[in-house]
Amino acid sequence: MVTPDLSVAIGSVRLKNPVLTASGTFGYGLEFLPFLDLAQLGGLVTKGLSPRPRKGNPPERIVETPAGMLNAIGLQNVGIDVFLAEKLPALRGHDTVVVANVFGETEAEYVEVCEKLDEAAGVAAIELNVSCPNTEAGGMVFGNDAASLARITRACRRATRLPLWVKLSPNVTDIREIAKAAEAEGADAVSLVNTFVGMAIDVEKRRPVLANVSGGLSGPAIRPLAVWMTWQVRRAVTIPIVGMGGIMTARDAMEFILAGATAVQVGTANFVNPRAAVDVAEGLTAWLKEHNVASVRELVGALASPPTASGCP
Amino acid sequence: MVTPDLSVAIGSVRLKNPVLTASGTFGYGLEFLPFLDLAQLGGLVTKGLSPRPRKGNPPERIVETPAGMLNAIGLQNVGIDVFLAEKLPALRGHDTVVVANVFGETEAEYVEVCEKLDEAAGVAAIELNVSCPNTEAGGMVFGNDAASLARITRACRRATRLPLWVKLSPNVTDIREIAKAAEAEGADAVSLVNTFVGMAIDVEKRRPVLANVSGGLSGPAIRPLAVWMTWQVRRAVTIPIVGMGGIMTARDAMEFILAGATAVQVGTANFVNPRAAVDVAEGLTAWLKEHNVASVRELVGALASPPTASGCP
Amino acid sequence: MASPMVQDFTTPVLRNVDLGRGNWLLEFEAASAAAEMRPAQFFMIGVPGSDVLLRRPFSVCGLPGTFSDGRAGAVQILYRVYGRGTKLLASLGPGAPLHILGPLGHGFTSPQDKNTKIVFVAGGIGCAPFPAFLAELEREGRRATMIYGARSADELPLLDWFRERCDAVVVTTNDGSLGASGLVTGPLEQMLRGAGGEQLHLYVCGPTPMLKAVAKMALATGIACDLALEAPMACGFGVCLGCVVPTHAQPDGPVTFERVCVEGPVMRAERMAW
Amino acid sequence: MASPMVQDFTTPVLRNVDLGRGNWLLEFEAASAAAEMRPAQFFMIGVPGSDVLLRRPFSVCGLPGTFSDGRAGAVQILYRVYGRGTKLLASLGPGAPLHILGPLGHGFTSPQDKNTKIVFVAGGIGCAPFPAFLAELEREGRRATMIYGARSADELPLLDWFRERCDAVVVTTNDGSLGASGLVTGPLEQMLRGAGGEQLHLYVCGPTPMLKAVAKMALATGIACDLALEAPMACGFGVCLGCVVPTHAQPDGPVTFERVCVEGPVMRAERMAW
Ligand SMILES: Cc1cc2nc3c(=O)[nH]c(=O)nc-3n(C[C@H](O)[C@H](O)[C@H](O)COP(=O)(O)OP(=O)(O)OC[C@H]3O[C@@H](n4cnc5c(N)ncnc54)[C@H](O)[C@@H]3O)c2cc1C
Ligand SMILES: Cc1cc2nc3c(=O)[nH]c(=O)nc-3n(C[C@H](O)[C@H](O)[C@H](O)COP(=O)(O)OP(=O)(O)OC[C@H]3O[C@@H](n4cnc5c(N)ncnc54)[C@H](O)[C@@H]3O)c2cc1C
Ligand SMILES: Cc1cc2nc3c(=O)[nH]c(=O)nc-3n(C[C@H](O)[C@H](O)[C@H](O)COP(=O)(O)O)c2cc1C
Ligand SMILES: Cc1cc2nc3c(=O)[nH]c(=O)nc-3n(C[C@H](O)[C@H](O)[C@H](O)COP(=O)(O)O)c2cc1C
Ligand code: FES
Numbered sequence A, B: 001m002v003t004p005d006l007s008v009a010i011g012s013v014r015l016k017n018p019v020l021t022a023s024g025t026f027g028y029g030l031e032f033l034p035f036l037d038l039a040q041l042g043g044l045v046t047k048g049l050s051p052r053p054r055k056g057n058p059p060e061r062i063v064e065t066p067a068g069m070l071n072a073i074g075l076q077n078v079g080i081d082v083f084l085a086e087k088l089p090a091l092r093g094h095d096t097v098v099v100a101n102v103f104g105e106t107e108a109e110y111v112e113v114c115e116k117l118d119e120a121a122g123v124a125a126i127e128l129n130v131s132c133p134n135t136e137a138g139g140m141v142f143g144n145d146a147a148s149l150a151r152i153t154r155a156c157r158r159a160t161r162l163p164l165w166v167k168l169s170p171n172v173t174d175i176r177e178i179a180k181a182a183e184a185e186g187a188d189a190v191s192l193v194n195t196f197v198g199m200a201i202d203v204e205k206r207r208p209v210l211a212n213v214s215g216g217l218s219g220p221a222i223r224p225l226a227v228w229m230t231w232q233v234r235r236a237v238t239i240p241i242v243g244m245g246g247i248m249t250a251r252d253a254m255e256f257i258l259a260g261a262t263a264v265q266v267g268t269a270n271f272v273n274p275r276a277a278v279d280v281a282e283g284l285t286a287w288l289k290e291h292n293v294a295s296v297r298e299l300v301g302a303l304a305s306p307p308t309a310s311g312c313p
Numbered sequence C, D: 001m002a003s004p005m006v007q008d009f010t011t012p013v014l015r016n017v018d019l020g021r022g023n024w025l026l027e028f029e030a031a032s033a034a035a036e037m038r039p040a041q042f043f044m045i046g047v048p049g050s051d052v053l054l055r056r057p058f059s060v061c062g063l064p065g066t067f068s069d070g071r072a073g074a075v076q077i078l079y080r081v082y083g084r085g086t087k088l089l090a091s092l093g094p095g096a097p098l099h100i101l102g103p104l105g106h107g108f109t110s111p112q113d114k115n116t117k118i119v120f121v122a123g124g125i126g127c128a129p130f131p132a133f134l135a136e137l138e139r140e141g142r143r144a145t146m147i148y149g150a151r152s153a154d155e156l157p158l159l160d161w162f163r164e165r166c167d168a169v170v171v172t173t174n175d176g177s178l179g180a181s182g183l184v185t186g187p188l189e190q191m192l193r194g195a196g197g198e199q200l201h202l203y204v205c206g207p208t209p210m211l212k213a214v215a216k217m218a219l220a221t222g223i224a225c226d227l228a229l230e231a232p233m234a235c236g237f238g239v240c241l242g243c244v245v246p247t248h249a250q251p252d253g254p255v256t257f258e259r260v261c262v263e264g265p266v267m268r269a270e271r272m273a274w
């Protein structure tokens, strides 16, 4: 059999394979040059970028939990200006798709970063991290409410001509409503999921392990929850889905693809194995060969006669 | 040091220790007689009871996932009448606290079961499982919305004089709102959390592993999420909290207690080790001794100077 | 409800023998649990301190006396490396602790009528419950015939052991690498046709599609047929309700869901509502 | 950014020696990674196929030549069994695969001035980076003095090794079971007071409270002090931002958060913004 076709398209963004690296787990990409050729990736998503540099939360920032980890990095990043001046030029030499992850504490901050990215060469798309508290709305998380998500999406949509991916928070009652709001406001794709809010307690010290008290749970523990949300959103919107949450292997990626994701992101796995995303992409090629599938696109949402879930477990 | 005091009270319900067994993981209690003396438990919560027997979902009903399991049993149970006629009398001989877990597809079904339990000797409290779709409201889950939760709590509150524990669904944007609604309608306690909705896909067969497509995730994987919700709810209501989610050991139980739970429930761990709840209770005694704590009540919510969480991870 | 004699104990691995092709024989001490254990009853087996959450079900393969080289008071299970749990088992050396629950469920019972011909139908690793059963039959002075199928010649563990002790072992392989090419249903059909007036009793263990096919033939010809079922299990002692199969608990009654771990794993073919 | 010479490789356990009291010495082949590795640099170590999600950081304890019985091209780490990850490590026998990333971070550098007196201050398992450092100093014809503290006499791994090779080893234990009763800061204070005009350079590794106490004394007396820091780590190569400590990246600048895995683990005492 000829080599299977791994290429996919997220709207106008063409990826040579459906495996990207997730925001906050791949630095600005350059940190991984000792381990892989960035051209082997479907694409990379940068660490979240804000208008000005952020020093992040005090330590402890991370703790391992069963099959997962909590992080409360506090969105430490170099800021959009340093990114554009130092990181992006270095990335341009590499034949890969760069997606800039963006966040802010106010609508104006999101817009500011989107506008600056709009003029930058070498950015293929913007991914909005909406799992942040809106300091102008009493700390309500932008992405935890359809109306608020619609507002921020609309503002960013106006601020840039770049393809816009809205990265959904899973800490909501009905993620379909949020996804629909993103679609209605012109998002080109939704990516899901961001981390689940969690907490670990050091029982000897009788205090939270993390200085921030809560953190975001990622890793294999959340995979069944993320796969379910992917499957739900697939039935709610028609724009492409970029799925993630606990992907460690090609088999895991296949769960998301069959559930309806056109592409996937590998996050926590990069910490454990810096080549994880490449290994997943190569594993997908092997899987397609073995199963005689010509293109990964045939598998997107290809669950055999998916019945309807009845609800109560 | 003298033996530490493990007794706690959930409103008017006195427990000799703070460790109960969780609904759906301990049958009707009698199944565990080969392994333990029910009098060693703080209490037991029955399998969810409905007005009429339910045969549940077709197989496959369970699948193991990283540090957890998904179940879609479909609330198979003998029905309230058989429970009252056959199971409850057999439980009465045992010196333990029996909490009856109740669910329905309509408000009337909840009320019917609560009324029948009200007259039954040997039931210490009712726990409402509100993680079920309301067939009269388009399948919306009773407990996923504060107004709907308030309605069902109010109806059950009128139907019984027994202490009422409302068991919260974690699949919500802000569990504090739901807990407050339960408190406002006269719930004596909230128990949390029920399972998180998830899905596993058999990639070789290209179909969901579970016949029901989705299932509820339980086990260690969800512990950080459940501890966080316990901590949040502790700050939102004044009624006692019964905490659960992935408790395997006394250390795990301590996380919930320090986060603000007055008692805990052990669920999935019962499958792995039928004596798990007793082991947790004994482990708590040992922990208190070792740390020279006279009563477990001193530890409820006793996080050292808990700071406030800032939100964005 | 779990039988009152079920025991939950920790015991070290005595032997863990690689039989090749992913098949292993694990031996551990279980004298007290084995005392009243029946063939095709099973254990839930876990590894303390491991990160595999749930224990895994395995039929008892050898009870004390089944295998001549078995240690006194020891039992054996035969297992195939499949996923995480069985991979972990295969990594254990002598002395490693096992977390054992058993005996569980209902096992095989031999036919009352001493003249009934006993036929084992096994698919691959589904041969696991038959050594203990054969040893019991031998003690009663009875014999058995076996139809033993697998995908290929590789996947027939203990074949020589059965060949030495059964009246006959008819082998089938999907790829024709040993014995008749095809499924166990081929030789079984011949046997049923050639049975004449002889009473037969089938004991069947293997993959579910095989069980279904054999059950269908048995029902069509009115032959007694006991199936040793498989299902994913969380607890093994009747409380999670995870392991159910559709059955007619009452003949011609409505479809019910019964637990493989308590009402099974051995069930009559006519009980199934597949 | 990770140094370009960092390597990610799988290599078998050569030896995993139980030193007693929960301390172990693990040896594996890492000739190519070791070639440019400095004392107090570290490896991230994982066990392929295990359920411990993240790799764990361990200082290199022995580089080729450090221990006379070390195999050619092999390195050693000294570790204490603490939680899941280290328990898993302790269960491994020769031949078991390790997933190794390294060398990582910045290690110790010896003082330019050959007359500077080198003092190791170690707390318990914090002695781990000193053997490789001592061996390097010896090759340069230099010597070291050690202050080695722990809670009790049990928790002083490799004490005899250090005693044979250091100019002096001053032992302290919290419970007085060996050496001076109390903390390392007691003998250290005496040493600083008795130093006269002699230049000292402290190299410190141990629990964070000890690092803080020693750093404070060094800053107060203006003595050079390098700290080998610890922090929980997810990646070890600079991308998760999980391992930061508060520092003054610029002297008298604002407090910044720097990564122990890249900017550390060895940092100057004056850099810390504790
Ligand atoms: C009563 C009984 C007796 C048995 N006796 C024996 C015996 O004697 N010998 C023997 O070898 N076996 C026996 N089995 C089967 C044995 O229990 C299984 O092979 C074993 O549990 C497999 O465990 P594992 O961890 O290796 O595989 P797992 O990795 O747990 O896989 C087990 C099952 O889970 C499914 N699964 C898990 N996660 C996913 C996912 N995310 N997506 C899709 N599928 C998933 C797999 O499809 C597979 O069917 C018996 C089973 C029963 C019920
Ligand atoms: C640069 C560096 C070098 C090191 N060198 C060495 C060395 O040479 N030798 C050595 O022995 N050690 C060394 N360490 C320390 C070593 O890395 C740790 O001891 C090891 O990671 C412990 O892993 P573990 O899995 O055994 O423990 P874990 O179980 O992972 O515990 C690790 C930490 O996580 C915390 N934790 C995890 N989960 C929870 C929870 N739910 N609640 C509360 N707390 C929790 C614990 O408090 C503990 O601090 C070094 C560390 C660093 C950073
Ligand atoms: C340490 C860490 C930092 C993260 N930082 C960001 C971030 O800056 N922006 C963002 O949108 N998501 C961030 N994430 C979330 C991941 O991109 C991803 O959504 C999540 O981790 C789930 O995928 P995983 O289970 O494969 O890690 C971060 C995750 C981790 C673990
Ligand atoms: C197999 C299974 C069946 C369950 N059935 C019920 C039920 O009938 N009613 C209910 O309120 N919760 C039910 N639960 C949820 C548990 O009571 C508990 O809330 C959840 O499993 C989290 O705790 P754990 O992680 O300790 O298992 C069930 C859980 C499992 C695993
Ligand atoms: S395995 Fe739990 S009821 Fe059968």
Ligand code: FES
Pocket (backbone or CB within 6 Å): D232, D233, D234, D235, D236, D237, D238, D239, D240, D241, D242, D243, D244, D259, D260, D261, D262
């Ligand atoms: S451990 Fe990841 S940045 Fe240091």
